[in-house]
Amino acid sequence: MQLRLSRLTSLLFIVGLIITSACSKSSDPVPLGAQKNAVLLAGDKGKSKQWKLKEIDYLLPGKTIQSIPFDDCFLDNVYTFTNNDVQDYAATEGAKSCTTTAPNSIEKGTWVFTLDGLKISIAVDQTYSTNGIFSPEAILGSDGNAYNILTPFPATVKALTATSMVLEISEIVGTSGTVKYTLMFIPI
Secondary structure (H helix, E strand, O other): OHHHHHHHHHHHHHHHHHHHHHHHOOOOOOOOHHHHHHHHHHOOOOOEEEEEEEEEEEEOOOOOOEEOOOOHHHHOOEEEEEOOOOOEEEEEOOOOOOOOOOOOEEEEEEEEEOOOOOEEEEEEEEEOOOOOOOOOOOEEOOOOOEEOOOOOOOEEEEEEOOOOEEEEEEEEEOOOEEEEEEEEEEEO
């Protein structure tokens, strides 16, 4: 009888552990970093979010961080990321156009995060203007210098919140070393 009671107690204890652990586990899987960042970048599934460029800094080997000077007409451009099956991306002119002949559409393409959400690639399929920061064409700073900064991809996601996005792109320049570009965006 003592042995049966001991077995029954052990069995009840095991069943209790199973029930307790089953109740404490969530039936929803933990979202991947890519899923979390997709919502921060573009909103919930089926939604879009717009950003504007606040600043681009660069760091040359052995130098101090410098900002790329841009005219206001470039800094008010709108970068729209859509959280859909295709993961659309589009850039358009803001209220101020840099030229009278510039089209409203700047560039279009798609975006994707690595599964951990630590890197993002933005592929431009259509380029309409040289004012795009993700197109392979060089962009002009207000200082008159051409900057072709966004190769190679992917970009490292340094920070992504509901109110800020910071991307870093490293480019090896010949034997000089690596140039690091930091792109800072704010939502509109």
